[in-house]
Amino acid sequence: MPAVRAADRRADRALGDSGIAYAPHSPKGILDRPALTALIDEAATTPLTVLRAPKGFGKTTALARWVHERSPSTPRRGVWISLGDDGIGRTEFWTLVSTALRDAGLIGVDAGLGAAPRPPDGGLPEGSWLRHTLAGALERLEEPIVIVVDDYHRVGDRMVDDDLLWLLERYRTIRFIVATRVFSVFESLTATARIGIALVDPARLRLSSAEAHQVIERLLPTLTEDERQRLVDELDGWPLALIAVAHVIGRQRVSVDDALSLVAEDVLSDELVGSLLSGTADPEFDLFVLGSALADFVTPELAAALTETPDAASLLARLEHLGFGSWSGDPADRRFEYQGLVLSSLRRRARLVFADSLAERRTRLAEWLESNGYVMDAILQHSLAQHWQNAMAVTVRHASELARADTASACRLLALVPRRDPRFEAELAVIVAVVTSAHPEATGCENTLTSRHLAESVMHALEDAEPVRRAALLFALSRAHREAERYDQARLTAERLGAALAALDTDEMEQLGDLVHFCTREIGLASLAAHRLPVAAEYLLRSSTRARSRGDDAMWLDSAGSLAYAEASLGHVTRARARVAELRSGALPVDLLTGPHAIGLRLAEAVLDLDSFAAESSIAHARWVREAATGTEFAAVASAIETASMSVGGRISAAISRAKALVSATAGAEGTPSPHTREILHSVIVDGLVMSGRVNQADEYLRSRGLRNRLVLSEARLALVERKSWQVITITEPLLRTPDASPRATADALLLRAIAAHRLARADIALSARSDALTALIGSGLRHPLMLIPRAELVTLLEWSPGGDGRAQLASLETVPDRFTAATIVQQLTRRESSVLNELFTTSRAEVIAERLFVSPNTVKSQLRSLYRKLGVSSRDEALIVAADRGLAP
Incomplete structure (x- = not known):
């Protein structure tokens, strides 16, 4: 399935040139100091905790451990800010804090200093404006938080201390923890502060x-x-x-x-x-250390594999590990990158000594990394060197291998997107499309594919692109349209992509490399999003078969699950159930089955449960998809399936109300939900009205919404209960002549046609339609169409069995819920009769009704006689009761 819509923030964000927002990872492998962690835990119960000690006393390390090992009694969310420059001013410091809170999603995107208007000359003093703006942002906090500031000694304006105490005195849900090398910080304020301040001195930080x-x-x-x-x-x-x-x-x-x-x-x-x-005797090791230090993407395992130098791996294994982003309440969250104190020094020195050759060194390192099988690291190095064409070439050649990289690496690459070179936006679009396709779970990373400007860059680049590049760009463009919910454009682009792939020769296909398989899946997913189900099934079958043969679990689940959904929607129920059973056989990791790759699978299960009348199970699957794919077409489809399942479960009136609300809420909107999904909701409404006996309302809904000749099956069902049998045959005729009609639509239409023909004593049509309907139902495993036929008529049709081929279906009707009311089949009221009935609810006098309708009293009396006859009553009181029961009350 497509990537779940990304949050509007990156997982790793540089805060200008003054600091970096990091959530550090606890260093492992050197020394455990649980007593020190407990000490900080205890100190952190106060509003302000200060760790003060000279350089190298492990303040950062101690806080890193505390972040990940702290007790549950402390706030579970917060931000970490490492100050990078000396002499940071008051406004600059609080801008860093508010930006970190905003990027972490703890305050709104319109809150904080970065979003606040500056005070005009002669307006509020700077300090008052700062405090007013910060207070406005912090008032929106919904939960307690911790703000950790490392290297607080770099603050150059001591008014920051006063601001900090001022905030802590007013907002008791905030905790500040600062690490500093300056002992005098807060010393003079401790005696007068109205909040608790815990001081952790060097004696507590020294090693015993x-x-x-x-x-x-x-x-x-x-x-x-x-x-x-x-x-x-x-x-x-x-x-x-x-x-x-x-x-x-x-x-x-x-x-x-x-x-x-x-x-x-x-x-x-x-x-x-x-x-x-x-x-360093080995020049390649020198290149590796310098390049990796500059990129901050070093892991001990990678060092050992590339250098074959045990000392190098040992050195890196003992470095302090830092990560990125804001930490979550989940202690198992490990979205971290590696960075060490020694490498930090190497980086600072290398920027001075090797400033002129950094791009060249990164390019050499990227080539070496690719040749040794470290694809993501190679792309990162090319990207850091701003060599986007090289980065795109590596991405295309090794697209499938990117799925095996960790999510943190994917986020790091996506975090480079804002540094893009406008000259290479098309290349950038391909890189981001492949990475987000391989890692839909990278939800903390900004996704710029929805930008119309980026899509326009790709379309411009298509004009003179050679065949291989053209295919890669069409892949990115299709995904961009799909992410922006432009499903028809995505489908058209996918069709062009299919034509482009078909035109490639053998050498060009080899150049396209693994990306050809991503393109195949993209055509399938774009067709699925546009509800071109037969085309989607064809391409998704190719993609899932190839992914299964290569052992690519994530792509197999994604493609096969989406294929099962397409098959279930078409009506190939038996086939879809077998595919779902294979995916659920235990071969796949649990984390995959609960992540975004499983959206297609869960949609398939929702449709299959609906077809077997397991309403509550279907609703549970649909709700899971709604939450996992919020804001996408697949969430809209899940809402429609959930609504239909309510009707299957007997809550027809509630289903009608919910479907009407969903239709009204999206009236006139573009994108999500698609016209096809809206038609599902319209069908739920019309079929529900028909099943509950409200045929006049069903007819009015079809007429007022302009849905006649669009909801063919619902219109035929309405004609059936109105006993307009020839009209049923006429309505279903074009659908049954359509060569690519789905088994689900075909079976439904054949059942309606068979019943209508049987009523008309057209045995030839009835027998043929009945036989074809049973063949379609048995061959596909479908059950749901049986519920959409009045039970008495269905039983009569199945019992009328010269050949006895309806006995099995007749016996199975016990498991099919009967949702049609006993008084479903009624004569339709004319518009004038409906108007008279509405007035009858307010008065019994024909003269008053005539005056309100601008007709004669004799006309009203004539309409009343016709109305009573159709309702099967003889008095006004009886008419009101029957009309209310049938949903005809105004």
């Missing part, structure tokens, strides 16, 4: 002797006891110094004395960075 020995044992197990004790004594529990010295000793094979001399002044001094660089 036992913890220091534990670090040395892990990093340097070959040191003698004396050497270990010397390190413990000399570094006095300084966490980062101990780890850095251990790195130098392990990497450079130097003595303890030489290692200690390197960190005498600065733990991560230029000497340390230089020794790491100069000590």
Whole structure:
């Protein structure tokens, strides 16, 4: 199924040049300090917590652990802000905070300093404007939050301290935790503040002797006891110094004395960075470290695989791990990227030393990564170098492999979208289309495909595109139209894509690579969204077969589930049930079956349950789709299926009301829901009115909405209960002559035609239609059309069985709910009779009714006699009761 609509924010956002919003991941593998985590947990119960210590005391690491290991009593959501520059001003700081809150979805997109108008000259003082704007944003918070500010010592305006205390005194649902190297911060304010302030000093952050020995044992197990004790004594529990010295000793094979001399002044001094660089004998490892450090996408496993250098993997494995985005309440949420203190220093140094050759280095690294099978990393490097054509080429060649990359990598790539070069927007569109197609679960990443400007860029690029590039661009354009709910345009583009694929020769197909399979699925999904079900089934079958053979679980579930939905909607019920059973056989991971790739499967199950009259189960599946695909055509389809299931379950009046509400709510709207989905809702309304005996209302609905000749089956059903048998045969004739009519529509039309012909004593037509209807029902496994026929007429048709072929269906009627009321078949009232009936509810005097309708009293009396005859009553009181029962009351 298509990607679920992305949230309007990215998972990773740089906050200008002054800071980065990160949700850090707890570093693993060096040392567990549960006591320190518990200490911060306790301190965080106060409105403000301050961790203050010199550089390298593990403030960031301690807070990173706390974020992911804190107790349930603390707020479950918040933001992390790392300040990047010194001398950050008051307005700049609070802009960073409000932007982080807005990007995390904790305040509205129109809230915060970034969205607020600046005060005019002579207006509010700057401080008053700041506090007023922040207060307005924070008043909208719906839950308690934590705001963590790392490197708070970079704030250059101490009025920020006053602002912070002012906010905390007014909003007790907010917690601030700051880490700083400046001891004087909040010192003078602690005595006068009206809120609690918890101070965590260096003594609490130092490593104990036992913890220091534990670090040395892990990093340097070959040191003698004396050497270990010397390190413990000399570094006095300084966490980062101990780890850095251990790195130098392990990497450079130097003595303890030489290692200690390197960190005498600065733990991560230029000497340390230089020794790491100069000590690299392998030039490819040098390229790898520099390139990866610049990109911040290093993992220990990748380092080991590429360099075959155990020391490199060991070094990277011990770095502090940081992530991105705002953290959620789910402790299992691991949307994180890797970044370390040493790599941060390498990056800063490399930007100075190698500034002129960064793009070249990234390109070389990307080529190397691709050749070694690390496709996503290669695309990232090309993208960071702004080489979008190269990035698109790698994406096209290895599209299927992107599905195997983790979601965090997909988000990182999508986060580069705003840095696009206008000259290469078409290439960018292809990259984003492939990545979002492979990773619909990347919902935290901004998706710019719905931008009409981007679609126009693709269409412009199509004008002179060579065949392979043309196919890739058509794929991106079809997906862009589909994401923007332009389903007819998506279908037309998909048709052009199919023609473009058919025109490719063998060499060109090879150049298109894995993208050809993405194109096949896209044609199927675009056809499905436009309700071209036979075409959708054809292409989705190809896509699911290929995905299954390659072991691509996500694409198989996506394609096969969508195929099952198409088959179930067409009426190939037996086939669809077998496909669903295969997907549910236990071969697929549970997380796939509960994610966006399962939307097609759940829609199929909703239709199949509706067809077997399991109304509540169908409703449950449809509601799951509505929530998972909010705002898309498939959510609209799910709403229509849910409404139809209510009718199947016997709640016909409620189904009619809900369908009318859904139709009214989307009247005149473009996109979602599509005309086909609206016709489903119209059918629910008309069929419901017919089944509940309100034939006049059904006729009026068809007439007033201009639906005659569009809702063929509902119109034929209405004609059947009005005993207009020849009209039933006339209405169904064109549908049955349509060569591509679905089994569902065919079976329904044949049943209606057979009953009408039987009434007319046209045995030839009745027998033929009855035989064909039973063949269609038995061959496809359909059951739902049986419920849409008045039970008495259906039984008569099946019992009229010269050949006995209706006995099985007759016996199975026990499981088919009878939703037609006993008084369904009535004579239709004329418009004048309906007007008289409406007036009859307010008065019994013919003279008054005549005056209101501008007719003579004799005319009213004539209409009353006809009305009473049709209703089968002899008095006004009886007429009112019967009319109310049949839904004819005004």
